[in-house]
Amino acid sequence: xxxxxxxxxxxxxxxxxxxxxxxxxxxxxxxxxxxxxxxxxxxxxxxxxxxxxxxxxxxxxxxxxxxxxxxxxxxxxxxxxxxxxxxxxxxxxxxxxxxxxxxxxxxxxxxxx
Amino acid sequence: xxxxxxxxxxxxxxxxxxxxxxxxxxxxxxxxxxxxxxxxxxxxxxxxxxxxxxxxxxxxxxxxxxxxxxxxxxxxxxxxxxxxxxxxxxxxxxxxxxxxxxxxxxxxxxxxxxxx
Numbered sequence: 001x002x003x004x005x006x007x008x009x010x011x012x013x014x015x016x017x018x019x020x021x022x023x024x025x026x027x028x029x030x031x032x033x034x035x036x037x038x039x040x041x042x043x044x045x046x047x048x049x050x051x052x053x054x055x056x057x058x059x060x061x062x063x064x065x066x067x068x069x070x071x072x073x074x075x076x077x078x079x080x081x082x083x084x085x086x087x088x089x090x091x092x093x094x095x096x097x098x099x100x101x102x103x104x105x106x107x108x109x110x111x112x113x
Numbered sequence: 114x115x116x117x118x119x120x121x122x123x124x125x126x127x128x129x130x131x132x133x134x135x136x137x138x139x140x141x142x143x144x145x146x147x148x149x150x151x152x153x154x155x156x157x158x159x160x161x162x163x164x165x166x167x168x169x170x171x172x173x174x175x176x177x178x179x180x181x182x183x184x185x186x187x188x189x190x191x192x193x194x195x196x197x198x199x200x201x202x203x204x205x206x207x208x209x210x211x212x213x214x215x216x217x218x219x220x221x222x223x224x225x226x227x228x229x
Contacts, residue, residue: 031215040222041221041222042204042219042220042221042222043158043204043217043219045216045217048215048216050215056216088156090158092158094215096215097212097215098146098208098209098210098211098212098215099146099165099208099210099215100215101148101160101163102208102215102217103160104150104157104158104159105157106155106156106157107156107157
């Protein structure tokens with residue numbers, strides 16, 4: 001059973017819509033991550049929050065906007081997406097120290113139409 | 114920059130047999146961590162095993178073990194007594210030992226199928 005919970009599991013949105021992906025962890029972790037995974041490819045890092053501050057942004061387009069309201073929650077706000085943004089979006093967390101294991105949620109399948 | 118290479122896109126093995134998945138990496142770092150994750154059809158990434166580069170002893174976790182060769186920059190995963198539930202995509206991943214850069218670099222994956 002995953003201790004990183006993502007909602008919704010599936011999302012279909014139009015290119016003019018605004019939607020959000022949500023992630024929650026109750027393991028006391030201080031680092032949280034968003035990864036994007038296209039079919040048959042490895043996950044690609046998008047953002048890292050460490051102690052509720054954005055520490056890594058892998059040059060992600062501004063139509064993706066992360067938010068970390070507190071150490072347990074992580075959101076990804078979506079606006080004006082393109083069909084090529086359709087992918088599995090994985091949230092993850094870790095204790096926040098170098099070398100700590102990163103634990104993943106089950107992902108949110110996003111389809112942009 | 115770090116790179117991780119998995120040279121076996123697909124593998125299959127009979128149930129109860131042993132299989133070894135290959136992984137090589139390239140880095141100039143002296144201290145780092147290596148991971149194997151599995152991703153079954155459910156799509157959740159699940160940690161299989163973890164190795165600290167400063168430890169010479171190979172990590173083991175039940176039926177899973179690694180052969181870590183630091184000089185050769187090789188990190189293979191051995192699955193003993195394979196089971197149907199081991200069918201998944203397996204990713205090898207690298208992480209630097211550097212605070213504030215807890216970033217996983219993944220290989221391209223090996224799709225493993227266990228045949229009944």
